[in-house]
Amino acid sequence: DTLEYRNILFYNTQLKDDEFKKFKWFLKQDDISAAQLEKADRQDTVDLMAQKYGGTGAMKETMTVLEKISRNDLVQGLQNSSQDPKGKLGEGKDLKT
Numbered sequence: 001d002t003l004e005y006r007n008i009l010f011y012n013t014q015l016k017d018d019e020f021k022k023f024k025w026f027l028k029q030d031d032i033s034a035a036q037l038e039k040a041d042r043q044d045t046v047d048l049m050a051q052k053y054g055g056t057g058a059m060k061e062t063m064t065v066l067e068k069i070s071r072n073d074l075v076q077g078l079q080n081s082s083q084d085p086k087g088k089l090g091e092g093k094d095l096k097t
Contacts (some may be wrong), residue, residue, distance in 0.1 A: 004055040005046055007081045008062050011074045012042040019069055026065045 016021060024037045024045060032048055040048060049058040059082060066075045 004059050004082070005050055007078060008049065008058055009043060009046045011047065011066070011078055013063065014074055014077075015069075015071065019071065022069045023065050026068055027061075030061065070073075 011091070012020065012023070020042065024040065026048070027039055027045070028034045030052075032052055036048055037045065049061060051062050052058075059078065063075045063078055066072070066078070
């Protein structure tokens with residue numbers, strides 16, 4: 001699960017601020033508390049998703065929301081990273097929060 005959460009965090013850092021705001025809006029529609037999401041940064045958002053959905057569920061929800069905000073490039077990246085058994089695809093990338 002830890003690798004999945006790191007991948008979700010990495011791909012969340014690829015979102016522009018306005019895209020991240022939309023990402024959180026869609027999560028609010030799926031029963032994650034608006035109060036919890038309001039001031040949540042990218043890392044906090046991943047934590048909230050982990051609590052709500054678990055590892056595999058959080059990955060699926062991330063891909064669903066990324067599709068809704070038209071970031072299919074990131075969906076593809078997440079799909080590739082989840083098929084990468086050693087987690088090498090995101091290795092060495094700078095995580096900006």
